[in-house]
Each structure stands twice: as C-alpha cells, then as structure tokens.
Amino acid sequence: MENILSVKSLKHVFSKSTAIDNMSFEVQRGEIFGFLGPSGAGKTTTIKILTGQLHPTSGTALLFDVPSTQVNQPKYLKKFGVMTDNSGLYNRLSVYDNLHLYCELYSVENKQKRIDEVLDMVNLMDEKRKVVSKLSKGMLQRVTLARALLHEPELLFLDEPTGALDPANSRHIHHGLQELNRRGTTIFLTTHDMLEAESLCHRVAFLNKGKVQLLDEPSKLRRKYSDDTLTVELVTGEKRILENGPKGAQKLYEYMSSGQVVTLFSNEPTLGDIFVDVTGRSLV
Numbered sequence: 603m604e605n606i607l608s609v610k611s612l613k614h615v616f617s618k619s620t621a622i623d624n625m626s627f628e629v630q631r632g633e634i635f636g637f638l639g640p641s642g643a644g645k646t647t648t649i650k651i652l653t654g655q656l657h658p659t660s661g662t663a664l665l666f667d668v669p670s671t672q673v674n675q676p677k678y679l680k681k682f683g684v685m686t687d688n689s690g691l692y693n694r695l696s697v698y699d700n701l702h703l704y705c706e707l708y709s710v711e712n713k714q715k716r717i718d719e720v721l722d723m724v725n726l727m728d729e730k731r732k733v734v735s736k737l738s739k740g741m742l743q744r745v746t747l748a749r750a751l752l753h754e755p756e757l758l759f760l761d762e763p764t765g766a767l768d769p770a771n772s773r774h775i776h777h778g779l780q781e782l783n784r785r786g787t788t789i790f791l792t793t794h795d796m797l798e799a800e801s802l803c804h805r806v807a808f809l810n811k812g813k814v815q816l817l818d819e820p821s822k823l824r825r826k827y828s829d830d831t832l833t834v835e836l837v838t839g840e841k842r843i844l845e846n847g848p849k850g851a852q853k854l855y856e857y858m859s860s861g862q863v864v865t866l867f868s869n870e871p872t873l874g875d876i877f878v879d880v881t882g883r884s885l886v
C-alpha cells in the first residue's frame with residue numbers, strides 16, 4: 603500500500619513546552635485516518651506542520667514524498683485541502699462569492715457546477731446567497747469544509763470537521779466524506795468524538811501529550827482490549843456475563859432454550875474506554 607503521508611521522529615517545541623514529541627506514523631493512500639486526542643494533545647499543531655504552516659523543531663513529514671516545509675509551493679497546494687477553524691473567509695461576501703474566489707485561485711473547472719456539488723454535500727444550498735457574516739458557527743464550519751473540497755484534493759486535512767454541528771448535519775457531512783473517500787480522496791481528520799472516529803475511520807491513532815500511543819483499525823483495537831465476554835439480558839431484567847467458551851455456551855443454551863433471553867451483546871470496549879485504559883486520560 604502506498605503511503606501518501608509519512609511522519610518520522612517529528613518534534614515541535616513552543617518556547618519551552620513540547621507540543622509534538624518524537625511522533626512517527628504513516629497514512630496510506632485511500633484511507634480515512636483518525637487522529638484522536640483530548641484538548642492540548644497536539645492535533646492542530648500536527649496539522650499545521652503537515653500542511654506547511656509551521657516548521658517542525660526536528661524530524662520530517664513527507665506528503666506525496668515532498669517535505670512538509672515545501673508543500674506551500676503552488677504546484678503542491680492543489681493536491682491537498684485543509685479545513686481548520688481559522689476560516690479565512692471574506693465576511694462581507696456571500697457564500698457563493700467566497701467559493702467562486704477560491705475556485706479562481708485554484709483554477710477549478712466548471713465552477714458553478716462544482717460549487718453546487720460541494721454546497722449540496724455540506725447541506726448549504728439554501729444559504730448560497732447569504733453573506734458570510736450572517737452565518738451561524740455551524741454554517742461557517744460547513745462553508746470552510748466546502749471550500750476545502752472545491753478543488754477535489756488528493757489529501758484532505760480536517761481539524762474537528764463536525765465540532766460545531768448538530769447530529770443531523772454531522773451525519774450529512776459523514777456521508778459526504780465517505781462518498782469523497784470512495785471517489786479517491788485520502789482523509790486525515792482530528793476529533794475527540796469517538797463515535798465519529800468509529801463510524802468513519804479505517805485506522806485511528808491515539809494522541810496523548812504530543813505522542814502517538816496506539817495506532818490500528820478500530821475493530822482490531824476493540825477486539826484486542828476486549829475481555830472476551832458477552833452480556834445476556836434475561837426476561838427477568840437480570841444481566842448475566844458469560845465467558846466466550848464451553849461454559850458460557852452451555853449457559854447461553856440453557857437461557858435460550860427456556861426462552862429467557864431478551865438481548866445479547868458483546869462487551870467490547872469503545873474507543874473512548876480504550877483511550878482511558880491506555881493513557882489514563884479521558885478524551886474530553
């Protein structure tokens with residue numbers, strides 16, 4: 603599998619505090635990669651380094667085999683998109699005019715068609731002619747996302763893409779991102795929303811105090827940290843924990859053959875549980 607992004611021994615120090623500490627990981631072309639960590643873990647600093655907005659103190663990050671310190675050159679800018687909370691939108695212009703300006707900057711073809719496509723994807727068609735200064739925080743976040751998508755980048759960086767959104771809009775954006783990914787865009791997203799990570803990401807990295815502490819597929823992590831038990835809820839309202847083995851199977855057979863089982867579920871931990879287990883910290 604080809605790596606689109608490769609980070610080696612990356613470190614960043616702000617005056618005296620270390621924000622990124624000896625970080626190494628790779629992102630494969632075509633995946634949705636989740637970068638999970640609590641506030642202050644170093645997520646935004648990492649995105650800033652990867653997109654050339656900040657130079658690391660030491661170590662390297664390569665995007666498309668190019669050092670991150672050089673990706674701000676025009677020939678590379680078209681290959682990736684970034685959505686962070688510093689929106690950089692023109693407040694006095696409409697949503698459409700902002701996106702149109704960006705299309706010109708990035709030489710996007712069929713501008714009107716493309717603008718409509720991205721507005722549909724972020725559920726903002728009705729706000730197309732609205733002035734940006736009159737948008738809500740969630741709408742602003744969606745315009746910023748639309749702008750990052752306009753030029754159909756190969757690699758998309760999203761810093762908490764649904765942080766300010768209600769559940770319906772989050773779902774809409776998730777579907778849009780999955781569709782974009784199916785069409786070939788690699789997505790690197792930061793979040794502290796575990797459910798978002800579980801539903802969207804092919805692999806997740808747990809970030810704590812500037813270090814990557816764990817990296818794998820969500821389902822593999824859940825299995826690895828599972829205690830291998832099942833819970834059975836009985837008609838009496840009681841819950842019984844059963845081991846995954848002959849004794850558990852015998853018990854389950856007894857409960858089921860006498861019609862006592864209401865529901866049965868696995869006791870796999872959530873990504874949030876695993877994060878607490880590994881780092882001793884909660885994600886929020």
Ligand SMILES: Nc1ncnc2c1ncn2[C@@H]1O[C@H](COP(=O)(O)OP(=O)(O)OP(=O)(O)O)[C@@H](O)[C@H]1O
Nearest residue numbers: 616617619621639640641642643644645646647648
């Ligand atoms: N410009 C800066 N100057 C000094 N310290 C900074 C600066 N930017 C970030 N930091 C520090 O670096 C560390 C990592 O911050 P960063 O913004 O990368 O975290 P984060 O994981 O994105 O947090 P959040 O989820 O709250 O956005 C924090 O301790 C933060 O205080």
